[in-house]
Amino acid sequence: MHEFSIAQSLLEIIERETLPYSGAKVTTLTLRIGKLSGVMPDALRFAFEAISTGGMAEGASLLIDEVPLKIQCNHCRKVSIADNPFLICPNCQGTDVEMIAGRELEIREIEIEDGNQGS
Ligand SMILES: [Zn+2]
Structure with a gap:
């Protein structure tokens, strides 16, 4: 269950980022997850x-x-989107390709709601 340790570190980042806003509540968390990061979005949500x-x-x-x-x-030098794990250039059928995206696991945005109402 490595989604649990990922969720745990996300929570730590959130806590650190929202430290200046006491009493704030996180409403939305936007993540970027690469297809090859090995993270199952549903498992991570859970x-x-x-x-x-x-x-x-x-x-x-x-x-x-x-x-x-x-x-x-x-x-x-052509950049393309690969929809299968076989890394072959669709342009020249070459196999000398480099992965440039797809392993991301990062927080893009943390939306918070101020806990101090009326201010
Ligand atoms: Zn090529």
Whole structure:
């Protein structure tokens, strides 16, 4: 269950980022997750929901932006989106390709709601 440890570190980042806003509540968390990061979005949602209970991120919606696997051919330099794990350039059929996107796992945005009402 490595989604649980990912959810745990996301929560730590959120806590650090929102430290200056005391009493704030996280409403939306937007993540970028690469297709090849090995993270299952549904499992991560479930894990995040479970560990955020009772904390400032409880009930926050998790928006997951899936990043497709992108490759660049070292032969013809063409960048393309690979939809299968066989890394072959669709332009020249070359196999000398480099993965340039698809392993991301990052927080893009944390939306918070100020806990101090009326200010
Ligand atoms: Zn090529």
